[in-house]
Amino acid sequence: MQGAKSSCRKNERAREAARKEQTFSLLFFSSDTCVIQSHRSSMLQMSACRMGSLLSRRVMMAATSSNVRMASHGHEVSSPQADLSLPMYWDRTDIPLPDKPYQDSLNAAQKSLKQKEKGPWTQLSNEEKVALYRLMFNQTYAEMKRPSSEWKTVMGGIFIFIGITGLVIMWQRYYVYPPRPRTLEEEWEAKQVQRMLDMRINPVEGFSAKWDYEKKQWK
DSSP: HHHHHHHHHHHHHHHHHHHHHHHHHHHHHHHHHHHHHHHHHHHHHHHHHHHHHHHHHHHHHHHHHHHHHHHTOOOOOOOOOOOOOOOOOOOOBBBBSSSSOSSSOHHHHHHHHHHHSSSGGGGGGGHHHHHHHHHHHHSOOHHHOHHHHHHHHHHHHHHHHHHHHHHHHHHHHHHHHHEEEEEEEESHHHHHHHHHHHTTTTTTTSSSSGGGGTTEEEE
């Protein structure tokens, strides 16, 4: 009996040792798998960053080479940008005086006319007054309020759109939609009304109550 008990204990110890070795091997395998996956993700990120930097460098080199080619062919490469912080000119009926005059750069004749403007205006002719006005403003109030012909373009586009839509509907009516059912014909509707009257549908306050059965006509 003692020998059997000792052998059972040895077998249990051997099983526990085998379980511990199995769990340890599983943990080691999972840790190795996580390390490999993290290494792969880091390698992919590094390759993506390198590809992005390489593409950006190629784009910059292509842009600079194109600029050099345009300059070598005699084309001026310039992209002027408007400074929105500076005063700007616009024609608006609600603002009679813009922030800046219409023309900033003046030639010699215009500069002399501006000097003459400082004197008495009785010495200025009508043409000079109009020229001074055009230096300050682009359009007059009459020109700003003058109706434009833009409504013709808008109406033409609307009519074209309606015409195309009508053609599409006609095409669908003849080639896409099924034929009209016979229940929508006038003869069928008349027979249906007569059948409802014969069946006396809603005779109190409904459909049949509005029909005079003696005179055979509607009340």
